[in-house]
Amino acid sequence: MADVAFEHLEIRHCIYMEDDVRSFTDETEFDRVFSDLTEYFSDLSTGWTLYGRYSDHAGQFLAMAIGDFDERDDAFTVMNALLAPMAKARDLAREPEFPIKPGVQISPAEMAACALDDFINQSSNHERL
Incomplete structure (x- = not known):
């Protein structure tokens, strides 16, 4: 494919x-x-x-x-579950910067990237396939 x-x-x-x-x-x-x-x-x-x-x-x-x-509701439940990681990353990208450790700042874009990386890695790890 x-x-x-x-x-x-x-x-x-x-x-x-x-x-x-x-x-x-x-x-x-x-x-x-x-x-x-x-x-x-x-x-x-x-x-x-x-x-x-x-x-x-x-x-x-x-x-x-x-x-x-x-059922239509079941289709929407699955679609929303698939969209949830992207929605989480979108929301993180809109957050103001905040310190993870004293003196360390992480940008909203980096927080969003980390959320997407986590989803992608958890989904594509060959141990889970």
Whole structure:
């Protein structure tokens, strides 16, 4: 797989039809399509999918499914958990400088970098893979 770097995350309502998944960013469109499809299919299932959005080498904006959920709240819980380390780093970057030890100052940017380093290191340590 080519290098992928998500530009953002999004949650979409989905209709699952055998090997086909139809995802929607608009709930009105989802309701319309679901209503139309139920006229022909009696066993449709629905759910919520968390996607990572990224651009490929050709500049095409793509979506990669990260997880499927029965409940919308569950999808948002996981998305918010993934975003939490970045939010923590953002908040640290906005903090005023403060001393860790007497006479030692750490910049807000360095505090944010340390928070992100910790998350990245804890996630990519080969002992945990």
